[in-house]
Amino acid sequence: MIALLVASLGSAPANALNRGSGSSSVPTQHGLAQTMFRLDEQMDMYERPDLLDAALEEIPLQELHAAAEASVQANDVPGYEDGLANALVKWFKKDYFKWVDPIKCPSCGGKTEYREMGAPTAEETQGGAGRVEVHACAEGSNCSGVFRFARFNDPKALMKGPRVGRCGEFANLFCLFIRAVGLRARYVWNLEDHVWDEYFSPTLGRWIHLDPCEGARDEPLLYDKGWGKKMSYVLAFAIDGAKDVTRGYVQDWNATLTRRTRGSEEALHQVLTDVTKRRRLGLPSSEVKRLEIEDQVEAKWLSESEDRAKSPQAIDGQGRESGTADWKQERGEDGAK
Template structure:
């Protein structure tokens, strides 16, 4: 159902019947594309998503007077109807112009996000991931323990998983080193979640894993590996035998590919600070590039 809703965000339909036809047409068309055209579609999808579809939740406009002179006061627990759409927390914002307070639920339900089209990196990655899967892309949700999320997409053209951060736009596709080298983040754990597997992908996102290792101190490496393997084993139960064989082959290839990160030259996109978000917010998070190694 969520995937169908995602497809219906593309060419508008005038009725339920035509919406269903549009859904089937879009999915069939996307799946018939060759490998290079699929990668071009990915780039155009990200461009549309960032610039036309989804909005960044910076200073939220007041629902009463529409002033954008607002700020976050505090967090609170979600109400039942907010929790139904997987809101784990709610921000209370205040309008400095009229004094009103209003709620900003941090929804995690991709279907709900198709309605709100508003959020920060978590909402962006959730909703973009839904649209990717609706168009037949194989996509993973990537969680960075230093407070960021994005997607990875399987590319048949290059036969590997490709980094895709919809918050930053199509110019940053396949730029995994931008968080460390451009933003200046001190990374520790980065884990990718797919419907049929879970894998630690930290090595893709750093040029110096040995320098990063002391920051991986939440538990011993053995404990972390066990936790990730248990999560992977649980996810793998959903796969068919043929899919499981493909996944095992890809995961093995991926481990070998991690060895290349230290030797790769940085792209221009990997040497810039964060694009999304307001300047002061990025500075406070240490993601504006000021702390990046020169």
């Protein structure tokens, strides 16, 4: 059965993986089904006690809790967990993790230019880097500075420094940080080369968009209506299940359906259903029931997404913040109509 589903969901183009956002953001030759299985397995990493302890050593919990309480008192957020998530994403983007581009020469501080995709060193491999971007100084022959941008997948390596990355590194590490502060987390993958996170809001009873690259919370139309990004698949993975959440992130579902060409909708639904069932095996029946009720609430919320997109509160025309101007324009994410 799995083999049939994998075949139905097809393969990505051979050139799908280039110098994009991160190693976990775009499927290569394996196809959509294998990408889903890999992302599902990735969620176990965020439950590891050693990683959670390491993350807590980095996070200023007292400061974040104070900010969360202040936002609740000011009625800026629906509930305490929402205030905590908001404080966490703002701190992470502003004070902790930085966008790598434009890459400066480590020797003279001048401009660099991309030279090649290099092989990782033993230390970089230990940090989960399968590839390394090599950027050389472009200021002339007087400087031979080189910056190696290793695409680390191990959160410990990302915490060690220099604490820079693109959206793959941002979303990976931030998902761990969400768990470390006690919130439920989902890792959200988009076929069009972007990844972000979500947290569960007990007050609202649903999953909430959270993008550490942009410092954004509860702005699901940021990409479609703001950046002008035409998406096809948006899939969310948690420790207790997986979900196709595309409908919550787009304005026009019918137009989106025409871009979903990686296989049948039935096969996609079946893989996600199987992943979710396996994740919930062995859970108490009361817990499974609670999760099923959450699923029903989310299904209703997703079905009403197009109506929300028409509301005056929906984000409008805000281009991408992270990344260089040329890079954003090349990707069609600068908000230009």
